[in-house]
Amino acid sequence: DAGITxxxxxxxxxxxxxxxLRCHQTENHRYMYWYRQDPGHGLRLIxxxxxxxxxxxxxxxxxxxxxxxxTEDFLLTLESATSSQTSVYFCAIKVTDGAEAFFGQGTRLxxx
Amino acid sequence: xxxxxxxxxxxxxxxxxxxxxxxxxxxxxxxxxxxxxQYPNQxxxxxxxxxxxxxxxxxINGFEAEFNKSQTSFxxxxxxxxxxxxxEYFCAVKGTGNTGGFKTIFGAGTRxxxxx
Numbered sequence: 001d002a003g004i005t006x007x008x009x010x011x012x013x014x015x016x017x018x019x020x021l022r023c024h025q026t027e028n029h030r031y032m033y034w035y036r037q038d039p040g041h042g043l044r045l046i047x048x049x050x051x052x053x054x055x056x057x058x059x060x061x062x063x064x065x066x067x068x069x070x071t072e073d074f075l076l077t078l079e080s081a082t083s084s085q086t087s088v089y090f091c092a093i094k095v096t097d098g099a100e101a102f103f104g105q106g107t108r109l110x111x112x
Numbered sequence: 113x114x115x116x117x118x119x120x121x122x123x124x125x126x127x128x129x130x131x132x133x134x135x136x137x138x139x140x141x142x143x144x145x146x147x148x149x150q151y152p153n154q155x156x157x158x159x160x161x162x163x164x165x166x167x168x169x170x171x172i173n174g175f176e177a178e179f180n181k182s183q184t185s186f187x188x189x190x191x192x193x194x195x196x197x198x199x200e201y202f203c204a205v206k207g208t209g210n211t212g213g214f215k216t217i218f219g220a221g222t223r224x225x226x227x228x
Contacts, residue, residue, distance in 0.1 A: 099206060100216075
C-alpha cells in the first residue's frame with residue numbers, strides 16, 4: 001500500500017456531464033499516472049504528471065484533462081462524458097528512486 | 113517508444129500443473145520489465161521485476177520470469193499453480209533513465225484460470 005486513495009470508487013453519470021476523479025497520495029511522490037482499463041486492451045495511459053503543474057499526455061488522452069496543483073492530488077476530468085469513457089480508471093504513483101508503479105484500487109465509471 | 117504483446121489472452125490450467133504466461137516487448141532503448149497481478153475487483157500489485165543483473169527473476173507467490181534480450185521476451189512461469197493463482201496477469205515495460213521517459217506501458221493481460 002503506497003498510500004493511494006481514489007475517489008469516488010464507483011460513479012454512474014449521464015452522457016454530456018462533466019466528471020472529476022481524484023487521486024490522493026500521502027507520501028509526496030513526484031510521479032503520478034492515470035490509466036484506464038478495458039477488456040482486451042490492458043491498461044492504457046491517459047495522462048501523467050512529473051511534478052506540481054507538470055503534466056503530459058499519454059496514449060489515450062483525447063476527451064480527458066488533468067490538473068496537479070498540489071503534490072498529493074492528481075485530478076482527472078472528463079469535460080463531457082461519453083459512453084466510450086465507461087471504464088475502470090486507475091491511479092498510480094512511482095517513487096522517485098524506484099522503477100515500478102503502485103496502484104490505487106480503481107474507480108469504476110459508467111456513462112449512460 | 114515501447115510496446116508489449118502478451119501472446120495469450122486466456123490460459124486454463126489444472127491445479128498443481130506448471131504454467132507459462134508469455135510476454136514479448138519492443139523498445140528502442142534499454143528497458144525495465146515487470147509482471148503485475150490483478151485479483152478480481154482489486155488494483156494491480158507487483159509480482160516481480162527485472163531491472164538489471166541476473167536474467168532469472170524470482171517474485172512473490174512462487175512465480176519467476178526470465179529476461180531474454182535476444183528474443184525480447186519476459187515469460188512468467190510457475191512450476192505448480194494453485195486455485196488462488198486465478199487472476200489476470202499483466203506484463204509491462206518502462207524505458208530506463210530519462211531517455212526512456214517516465215511511462216510504464218502495459219500489455220493487454222492474460223487471464224489465468226486454475227481448475228481443480
